[in-house]
Structure formats: C-alpha cells, structure tokens
Amino acid sequence: MFEDLRELYQEVIFDHNRNPRNFRVMDDADRKVEGFNPLCGDRLTLYLKMDGEKIIDASFQGSGCAISTASVSLMTEIVKGKTETEADALFKTFHEMTTGKDEQINLEAVGKLAVLAGVREYPARVKCATLAWHTLDAALKNQHESISTE
Amino acid sequence: MTTFPIDKIRADFPILAEKIRNKPLVYLDNGASCQKPNAVIDSISHVYRHEYANIHRGVHTLSVRATDKFEAAREKVRGFINAANANEIIFVRGATEAINLIAQTYGKANIKAGDEIVITAMEHHSNIVPWQMLCEQTGAVLKVAPMNVKGELIYDDFVALLNNKTRLVAVTHMSNALGTINPVERIIAAAHARNIPVMLDGAQAIPHLAVDVQALDCDFYVFSGHKLYGPSGIGVMYGKQTLLEAMPPYQGGGDMIKTVSFEKSTYAGLPHKFEAGTPSIADVIGLGAAIDYINEIGMANIASYEAELLSYATEQAKQIKGLRIIGEAQDKGAILSFVLDKIHPHDIGTMLDSLGIAIRAGHHCAMPVMDFYGVPATARASFAMYNTRQEIDVLMQGITSLIEVFG
Ligand SMILES: Cc1ncc(COP(=O)(O)O)c(C=O)c1O
Numbered sequence: 001m002f003e004d005l006r007e008l009y010q011e012v013i014f015d016h017n018r019n020p021r022n023f024r025v026m027d028d029a030d031r032k033v034e035g036f037n038p039l040c041g042d043r044l045t046l047y048l049k050m051d052g053e054k055i056i057d058a059s060f061q062g063s064g065c066a067i068s069t070a071s072v073s074l075m076t077e078i079v080k081g082k083t084e085t086e087a088d089a090l091f092k093t094f095h096e097m098t099t100g101k102d103e104q105i106n107l108e109a110v111g112k113l114a115v116l117a118g119v120r121e122y123p124a125r126v127k128c129a130t131l132a133w134h135t136l137d138a139a140l141k142n143q144h145e146s147i148s149t150e
Numbered sequence: 151m152t153t154f155p156i157d158k159i160r161a162d163f164p165i166l167a168e169k170i171r172n173k174p175l176v177y178l179d180n181g182a183s184c185q186k187p188n189a190v191i192d193s194i195s196h197v198y199r200h201e202y203a204n205i206h207r208g209v210h211t212l213s214v215r216a217t218d219k220f221e222a223a224r225e226k227v228r229g230f231i232n233a234a235n236a237n238e239i240i241f242v243r244g245a246t247e248a249i250n251l252i253a254q255t256y257g258k259a260n261i262k263a264g265d266e267i268v269i270t271a272m273e274h275h276s277n278i279v280p281w282q283m284l285c286e287q288t289g290a291v292l293k294v295a296p297m298n299v300k301g302e303l304i305y306d307d308f309v310a311l312l313n314n315k316t317r318l319v320a321v322t323h324m325s326n327a328l329g330t331i332n333p334v335e336r337i338i339a340a341a342h343a344r345n346i347p348v349m350l351d352g353a354q355a356i357p358h359l360a361v362d363v364q365a366l367d368c369d370f371y372v373f374s375g376h377k378l379y380g381p382s383g384i385g386v387m388y389g390k391q392t393l394l395e396a397m398p399p400y401q402g403g404g405d406m407i408k409t410v411s412f413e414k415s416t417y418a419g420l421p422h423k424f425e426a427g428t429p430s431i432a433d434v435i436g437l438g439a440a441i442d443y444i445n446e447i448g449m450a451n452i453a454s455y456e457a458e459l460l461s462y463a464t465e466q467a468k469q470i471k472g473l474r475i476i477g478e479a480q481d482k483g484a485i486l487s488f489v490l491d492k493i494h495p496h497d498i499g500t501m502l503d504s505l506g507i508a509i510r511a512g513h514h515c516a517m518p519v520m521d522f523y524g525v526p527a528t529a530r531a532s533f534a535m536y537n538t539r540q541e542i543d544v545l546m547q548g549i550t551s552l553i554e555v556f557g
Contacts, residue, residue, distance in 0.1 A: 002551070002552070005500070017556075018557070039512065040512050040526070066493075066497045
C-alpha cells in the first residue's frame with residue numbers, strides 16, 4: 001500500500017525506530033547538548049564521551065519520529081571512534097546528501113547513513129533527519145545550550 | 151444527511167478534483183485552512199478584472215465600484231455574525247492580528263500592573279503570546295483556567311479565577327487542537343457578572359457554528375477568512391461599538407485619520423480608525439462571497455452534516471487498536487485529534503500523504519495542550535462541509551495499514 005514510500009522508510013529505518021541503538025543517558029558524558037525541532041516538537045539529548053579529539057562514546061535520549069530516531073541512532077553508531085574532524089566531515093556529507101542538489105553524492109562515504117538519502121524528496125521531513133547532526137555539530141563546537149532547527 | 155447537497159458542494163470546490171501522489175485528494179486539514187469554492191475564486195478574479203481600484207480615496211468610477219463592493223462585504227460579515235452595526239466589523243489580516251490589535255489597543259489602555267487576564271489551557275499560541283507580550287509591557291498577570299483530561303474547561307475553576315483584578319477574559323470558542331467547544335454563554339455570563347469584558351477567539355468555531363455576537367453578548371469576536379472558505383490574509387475583529395470608540399487606534403497611516411498636520415492628527419471614526427493603509431481589497435470581497443456561499447447552504451445544515459461526520463469518524467477511530475483520541479469533550483466540533491501507539495504523528499502524516507490524505511501532524515500551535523497530554527504532537531483530521539464518509543473510510547483504512555507497516 002505504501003509503495004511510494006519504500007525509498008524513505010527503508011527496513012533499516014523501521015529497525016532503528018523499533019530498537020534504537022545507544023539509547024541511554026550517559027552519566028559521565030563530556031558533552032551533552034539538547035536538540036529541538038520546534039516545528040514538530042521533537043526533542044533529543046545527545047551525549048558524547050571524548051578522548052582528546054576522539055569521540056569514544058555517543059548516546060541519546062528523547063522522542064521523535066521514525067526518521068529522526070533512526071537518524072540519531074545511526075549517527076551515534078557511526079561517530080563512535082571518529083575524530084572531531086572526521087565527524088564534522090561526515091556531517092557536511094550527510095547534510096549535502098539530505099539537502100543538496102548534487103546528484104553525484106558519494107553514498108559510500110556515508111556508509112549506512114545512505115538509507116536516509118530518501119528524505120531529500122520530502123522537504124517537510126529533511127529536518128527530522130538533520131536534527132541529530134545539528135545537535136552533534138553544536139556538541140562538537142562545545143555549545144552547551146540547546147539548539148533548534150529553526 | 152440525505153438532503154445535504156454533498157455532490158453539488160464537492161463540485162463547487164475545484165481543488166477536490168486534484169490527484170495527490172496519483173490518488174484522489176482526501177483533504178482533512180481544514181482546521182489549518184479550508185479550500186475555496188468557485189464562488190470565492192471567481193469573485194476575486196472578477197474584482198481584478200472589472201472592479202479593482204483603491205478604496206475610499208478616488209472620485210473615479212472604479213474606485214467607487216471597489217469601495218461599494220468592499221463595504222458590501224463588511225455588511226455581509228455583519229449579517230453573518232449578527233453584529234448590531236457594520237461599523238463594528240474591522241478588517242484585519244486574520245485572527246492573529248485581531249488578537250494583537252485588541253491586546254495593543256484595548257489592552258494597553260485598560261490593563262495595568264497587577265491586573266489579570268484570564269485565558270484557558272487549550273488556547274492557540276495566538277491567544278497566548280499577545281497577552282504574554284502585553285503582560286511584559288504592563289506588569290499584568292496571565293491566569294490560565296485548567297481543563298480536564300477530556301479537554302473540557304473546568305468551569306468552576308475558571309469562575310474561581312475571576313476577581314476584582316481581572317480586566318479581560320480571552321478564550322477560544324472552539325479548540326483547534328482538541329475540537330472542544332467551550333461553554334461561552336456561561337463564560338460570558340460569569341465574566342459580565344463582574345463587569346469583565348470577554349473576547350472570543352472564533353478562528354475554529356466560525357466555519358462550524360452559527361455565531362450571533364449579540365445573542366452571545368461577547369465584547370470582542372475574532373476570526374480568519376481562510377478557515378471560512380474565504381481567502382487567506384484577511385480576517386475580522388468584531389468589537390462592541392462603545393468599546394471600539396473608546397480604544398486608541400492600532401496602526402497609524404492613511405485611511406485612519408480625519409485630519410493630519412505636523413502638530414497633531416485626528417482620527418477617523420469606526421471602522422476606519424482601525425484600518426490604516428490599503429487593505430486586501432479583493433480578498434475582503436472574496437470573504438463576502440464565501441459568506442454568501444455558506445448562507446446558501448445554511449450554517450445549521452453544515453453544522454448537522456459535520457456533526458454526523460465527526461461521530462462517524464470517532465466511532466471508526468475507536469475500533470482501531472492502539473489509537474488514542476486526544477480531546478473527548480462532550481461538546482465538540484469537527485476535529486479528530488489522535489495519537490498511535492509507538493508511531494510518531496509525523497510518520498502518520500507522511501504515510502497518509504502517500505495515499506493522498508492530507509492531515510495535520512504536529513503541535514497545532516498549542517504546545518501547552520501537547521504538554522498537558524504528555525505527547526510531543528498529535529495527528530489531526532479536521533473536517534469541512536465537503537468531506538464525506540467515504541473519505542473517512544479511506545483515512546481509517548490508511549491508519550490501519552500504516553500500523554501494520556510499522557509493526
Ligand atoms: C483557535 C485558533 N486561534 C487562532 C488562530 C490563528 O489564526 P490565523 O493564523 O489565521 O491568524 C488559529 C489558526 O490556526 C486557531 O486555530
């Protein structure tokens with residue numbers, strides 16, 4: 001019945017929505033930032049544990065739609081072990097993938113995150129996918145206050 | 151229901167023939183904005199083709215023609231809400247601007263530090279924020295009358311909030327997030343017993359209920375044209391003449407003055423005092439056409455048809471496992487707000503959209519209502535006179551299927 005939505009709601013997204021990874025409070029986090037999408041009321045708290053330049057652990061709490069939950073869940077998986085510079089580069093590629101006009105985007109560079117490429121066809125849902133990454137960006141810039149997609 | 155001319159009505163709204171994602175459009179986002187009948191679309195185009203010029207300014211024929219049409223629309227609005235005088239109908243951009251106008255003119259002139267303004271727990275942001283801004287400016291205090299879990303105002307608690315510091319009661323006639331219709335007659339009676347004026351936010355009520363401002367005896371009534379099958383960008387502030395006359399003007403500019411010199415200007419009388427600048431002329435005339443259209447069908451017929459739609463939709467929704475209706479007031483307008491177990495309203499919205507069904511998913515500009523129910527958002531189907539039982543069946547089928555897909 002929902003054939004048109006196969007690109008957007010891939011099985012991986014349903015899976016992460018049902019069983020979000022790294023879904024926990026991190027008591028000894030070095031960075032903790034809240035992300036908020038006032039348009040839909042989605043909220044998440046992102047926790048990072050750092051070892052110098054390196055993200056050694058990432059987790060989150062919050063509630064959101066399947067796209068935003070899958071996005072943050074996948075993100076916490078993929079940034080673990082990455083340096084700040086690498087994570088930032090990933091953010092830029094992800095942003096380009098979900099919002100950019102460039103058809104030639106290198107999906108290999110984003111690995112599993114490629115399942116979220118479908119949102120670019122749904123302008124109303126792009127922010128659901130990017131909220132996690134904007135929150136990460138704020139955390140990496142060491143902003144402690146909450147950030148908002150608006 | 152059999153006598154309601156649904157086929158004719160549907161044929162009057164050209165957009166209903168649109169295909170969305172290759173499916174027939176099922177438009178259930180009327181609470182956000184209604185679609186427009188040919189009568190409205192054509193009247194606007196007719197204005198620009200045959201009757202357009204600035205109003206109240208020219209001696210030339212077209213300007214006179216446009217002015218006549220514009221003022222005729224004011225008279226139609228007067229009749230529609232049964233105001234005593236057309237001077238009491240002020241054209242603004244919408245309900246939001248009307249409330250801001252009242253806050254910044256009536257409010258600033260009459261509300262001081264320590265005074266209280268009473269609203270309810272189910273207000274739209276546009277009936278919260280303008281009062282918060284006024285409170286910040288004046289030191290007045292905003293009081294919020296609570297509601298119960300069904301989304302009904304707790305009337306006794308509301309009355310208990312009224313005291314000799316209360317300067318204004320501003321409540322929604324019908325809640326956009328819940329559908330609740332407030333007991334406005336009793337609210338007004340309780341407030342008037344203490345000489346407190348009452349403003350009703352009629353943005354949601356106006357397309358669903360017959361409104362008689364004299365019978366209600368409300369002091370202000372505001373609504374937007376676009377939720378009444380009329381154009382966007384135009385709305386109405388009704389105020390009792392004595393109140394309007396005593397109020398300072400809102401914006402300064404052309405049309406709202408009697409005389410201007412560099413020393414001092416004097417203001418025009420009603421309604422022009424509150425209508426500075428060139429208004430949305432064609433859209434006001436379009437709103438008049440919308441009112442003619444509604445009158446032809448009859449507000450009472452619309453209300454009873456919609457009541458049947460709502461009760462059918464509610465019945466059907468209750469059969470769906472995992473669906474929780476948000477807002478179960480005894481007295482309710484044609485809005486069905488709901489959440490699904492473990493499925494976010496945004497996903498519901500996107501899924502239904504792929505079936506051609508337009509609903510609203512979000513906080514409905516009523517974040518305090520969402521907080522009250524402990525949900526970030528709801529999905530909302532809101533009905534209009536052109537919706538049908540078949541469309542409700544399509545909606546329910548869609549909801550059932552998406553629950554399966556989410557597993
Ligand atoms: C109850 C209520 N009040 C006020 C408004 C504001 O109306 P507008 O945006 O047309 O000014 C709305 C619109 O959603 C509403 O539902």
